[in-house]
Amino acid sequence: MISEIISNLELSEIRDAVEANKRLDGRKNDEFRDIKIETGVIAKAEGSAVVTMGKSKVIAGVKISVGTPFNDRPNEGVLMVNAELSPMAHNTFEAGRPGEVAVELARVVDRSIREAGVMDTKKLCIEAGEAVWIVNIDFYPLNADGNLFDAGTLAAMAALKTAKMPTYDKETKILNRENMKNAVPMDCTVVASTFAKIGDKMVVDPTMHEEYASVARLTVGIRDGNIVALQKGGNGGLTSEQIDDALTRAIKHSKNLLKHIK
Amino acid sequence: MGDEKPKFLIKGGKRLDGRKPEDVRPIQIKMGVVPNADGSAEVIFGKTRVIATVYGPRELHPRHQVINERARVRVRYDMMTFSVEDRKRPGPGRRETEISKVLAEALTRVVITEKYPTRAIDVFVTVVQADASTRVAGLNAASLALADAGIPMRDLVVSLSFGKSYDEKGQGHMVVDLEKEEDNWGMGDIAYAVAPALGEVLLLQMDGDVTLEEFKKGKTMADKAALEIYEMQKRALKARYEEGSK
Amino acid sequence: MSENVENRQLVVPGKILAKGMEFLPGDGAYRDQDEIRASVLGLVNFKGRAIKVIPLNGKYLPKRDDPVIGIITEVGYNSWNLDINATYTARMLVGDASDRYIDTNRHKLASVFGVGDAVICQIKKVDENMAVFVTARGPGLRKVHDGKLVYVNAAKIPRIIGKGASMVKMIKEYTETRMFVGQNGIVWIQGGNEELAEKAVLKIEAEAHLVGLTDKMEQFLSKESGKTINRDEPKPEPEAVAEGTEEKKEEGE
Numbered sequence: 154m155i156s157e158i159i160s161n162l163e164l165s166e167i168r169d170a171v172e173a174n175k176r177l178d179g180r181k182n183d184e185f186r187d188i189k190i191e192t193g194v195i196a197k198a199e200g201s202a203v204v205t206m207g208k209s210k211v212i213a214g215v216k217i218s219v220g221t222p223f224n225d226r227p228n229e230g231v232l233m234v235n236a237e238l239s240p241m242a243h244n245t246f247e248a249g250r251p252g253e254v255a256v257e258l259a260r261v262v263d264r265s266i267r268e269a270g271v272m273d274t275k276k277l278c279i280e281a282g283e284a285v286w287i288v289n290i291d292f293y294p295l296n297a298d299g300n301l302f303d304a305g306t307l308a309a310m311a312a313l314k315t316a317k318m319p320t321y322d323k324e325t326k327i328l329n330r331e332n333m334k335n336a337v338p339m340d341c342t343v344v345a346s347t348f349a350k351i352g353d354k355m356v357v358d359p360t361m362h363e364e365y366a367s368v369a370r371l372t373v374g375i376r377d378g379n380i381v382a383l384q385k386g387g388n389g390g391l392t393s394e395q396i397d398d399a400l401t402r403a404i405k406h407s408k409n410l411l412k413h414i415k
Numbered sequence: 416m417g418d419e420k421p422k423f424l425i426k427g428g429k430r431l432d433g434r435k436p437e438d439v440r441p442i443q444i445k446m447g448v449v450p451n452a453d454g455s456a457e458v459i460f461g462k463t464r465v466i467a468t469v470y471g472p473r474e475l476h477p478r479h480q481v482i483n484e485r486a487r488v489r490v491r492y493d494m495m496t497f498s499v500e501d502r503k504r505p506g507p508g509r510r511e512t513e514i515s516k517v518l519a520e521a522l523t524r525v526v527i528t529e530k531y532p533t534r535a536i537d538v539f540v541t542v543v544q545a546d547a548s549t550r551v552a553g554l555n556a557a558s559l560a561l562a563d564a565g566i567p568m569r570d571l572v573v574s575l576s577f578g579k580s581y582d583e584k585g586q587g588h589m590v591v592d593l594e595k596e597e598d599n600w601g602m603g604d605i606a607y608a609v610a611p612a613l614g615e616v617l618l619l620q621m622d623g624d625v626t627l628e629e630f631k632k633g634k635t636m637a638d639k640a641a642l643e644i645y646e647m648q649k650r651a652l653k654a655r656y657e658e659g660s661k
Numbered sequence: 662m663s664e665n666v667e668n669r670q671l672v673v674p675g676k677i678l679a680k681g682m683e684f685l686p687g688d689g690a691y692r693d694q695d696e697i698r699a700s701v702l703g704l705v706n707f708k709g710r711a712i713k714v715i716p717l718n719g720k721y722l723p724k725r726d727d728p729v730i731g732i733i734t735e736v737g738y739n740s741w742n743l744d745i746n747a748t749y750t751a752r753m754l755v756g757d758a759s760d761r762y763i764d765t766n767r768h769k770l771a772s773v774f775g776v777g778d779a780v781i782c783q784i785k786k787v788d789e790n791m792a793v794f795v796t797a798r799g800p801g802l803r804k805v806h807d808g809k810l811v812y813v814n815a816a817k818i819p820r821i822i823g824k825g826a827s828m829v830k831m832i833k834e835y836t837e838t839r840m841f842v843g844q845n846g847i848v849w850i851q852g853g854n855e856e857l858a859e860k861a862v863l864k865i866e867a868e869a870h871l872v873g874l875t876d877k878m879e880q881f882l883s884k885e886s887g888k889t890i891n892r893d894e895p896k897p898e899p900e901a902v903a904e905g906t907e908e909k910k911e912e913g914e
Contacts, residue, residue, distance in 0.1 A: 160732045161777035162810055195544050196462060198497035208450060214497025237505050240491065241468040241539035243451050248491050291496040296451050453720065472720065472748040527700055531748055532791050562674055565719025565816060567700035570675035612675035612698065652673050652702050656717050656870045
């Protein structure tokens with residue numbers, strides 16, 4: 154496929170399949186693809202993970218450094234999540250400045266993780282006003298086949314959970330990444346479930362072609378059974394019932410997703 | 416790690432990681448690692464890991480880059496932020512842009528570009544983990560990914576680094592396939608690529624200080640190691656289909 | 662046979678296939694002074710004095726008269742643009758859309774072919790600048806309204822068609838479907854057991870480089886469909902000719 158245009162035949166095939174609750178890859182509308190997580194894949198990173206979700210594959214790495222805090226928050230460290238839609242992963246991804254798709258993806262995953270209070274940034278303070286830990290999580294799709302929101306969130310969480318803190322000498326100001334032992338201070342785990350609206354059905358974990366066939370999308374971030382982040386995308390609207398349906402199902406799915414990053 | 420200059424990089428004929436001067440690190444090649452791409456390969460040299468993906472021949476944007484008589488081979492070399500000790504800023508900078516250019520030129524020599532007027536053949540070289548010699552590992556991966564994509568080529572491109580390391584007396588010795596410490600502290604670092612069947616050198620970049628004799632000696636060592644890598648490339652390509660051929 | 666390689670040998674780009682001027686390079690091969698070398702990863706094929714290499718992967722390069730399936734991506738004032746799953750996109754002029762006259766002042770072109778429509782067409786012309794023109798005028802050429810499209814690697818299409826269309830005939834027999842195989846790697850399947858036909862096509866794609874594929878596919882189709890088809894006549898595939906030469910037509914280079 155050259156463009157984002159898929160044939161009307163395939164569009165109607167996808168819609169019919171969703172209507173019959175048997176999607177083209179055999180899944181029910183409320184089924185995720187098989188998920189595999191591998192951690193500790195990058196020796197240079199403080200934490201790392203590769204998440205495979207069907208044909209979508211995402212790699213995430215954590216880098217931890219020391220910097221100065223923001224003026225208005227002198228005793229808080231910084232946690233940042235960034236997504237790079239490298240053109241290596243799909244025909245339609247373009248080189249150059251991050252487009253709006255990449256920016257939305259990064260911001261939604263970033264928000265889920267921060268708003269959920271995954272990390273109390275006060276614990277990242279080394280010396281108020283002077284030195285704090287800066288935790289960067291970057292993720293890249295290695296092969297894109299839809300639902301990078303959930304795969305990216307999982308990869309970021311799995312990388313963070315297995316990350317180790319460097320040590321820092323306040324006197325000499327030397328950062329040491331050898332023999333890292335201590336885990337990163339984490340307070341909870343967040344997972345996301347994304348739904349695509351196809352016809353009037355909400356299907357979870359859409360493939361890329363299902364995303365093309367959908368009119369709207371809803372990503373739901375869940376922590377401890379509570380909703381901590383929401384993002385609606387796409388030109389179509391959602392009914393109140395469709396939203397409630399997605400939220401209920403996201404809470405249910407969160408339990409399974411959490412099992413993968415225990 | 417890497418902050419203090421080691422007393423020696425080579426001692427008693429052995430390098431810091433135990434290799435002899437003429438040894439390359441353990442090399443692994445994985446084909447088809449990115450199914451979305453028209454061709455892809457991952458090449459691992461010790462702790463250096465690079466993925467190359469190929470898309471094309473396909474329509475070329477922007478239009479002013481179009482070449483009427485042939486395809487344009489474009490390379491985008493980039494490093495993942497967490498591939499290095501200190502987080503790298505996302506996206507290619509000046510270093511990456513220069514590397515992209517010389518890699519594209521090396522590949523343009525072997526790709527039969529005349530077959531696809533006006534098109535782009537896009538090669539994305541992504542460093543997943545860096546432990547020196549990333550551009551040469553990437554060039555091997557790019558060569559494999561192009562062949563995997565079925566793009567007509569005059570030859571494969573085989574690439575490695577060589578350089579000069581000092582012993583405990585400060586004496587220089589030529590070595591092939593530099594790892595991080597040798598790259599940081601060595602007396603010369605040369606990126607090198609050949610098209611073995613054509614008998615041509617396609618990449619040559621150096622910084623450091625070597626005599627003509629040393630350069631020639633290093634090049635002879637590199638040529639020998641290149642043949643090993645060439646055989647590995649051929650095996651990796653054939654292994655995708657071997658079963659069915661005679 | 663040359664002294665350097667055998668028929669059906671798997672070779673990589675740069676491999677010497679023959680020395681001297683006795684042979685001519687075909688597709689997938691090139692001349693480098695007095696040597697003929699492979700330019701693609703694939704299987705060596707000798708045909709008289711020509712040596713070619715049949716690629717195992719690669720995008721479709723449009724050739725005149727090839728039947729293809731295109732997806733409309735843009736509707737213009739007097740033409741359409743089509744994605745033909747190839748190295749080049751294609752254009753269809755209004756006069757090539759239908760046997761009947763389309764008055765562009767009175768008809769909207771989108772009512773003939775709209776964005777996303779799949780059209781069975783034929784490559785009409787490839788000009789020197791590689792501008793590709795397709796036509797939907799001709800027997801069997803038309804827009805498809807139902808069924809499904811299966812995308813495969815275009816390099817595997819000759820195997821999916823089979824010698825004298827034997828493979829595609831066999832799939833149609835067992836699955837009772839209608840099929841159209843585009844040279845560009847898009848296969849249209851409609852009616853009957855579409856799912857089994859799709860599976861069969863994808864299985865051939867995955868195993869295209871293996872020998873004895875026809876027998877294997879017959880067994881597979883028979884088992885999956887629960888049908889047996891008596892073959893009174895000898896198999897359409899003459900065993901004397903090497904496999905991997907099953908192109909629909911020989912390329913004239």
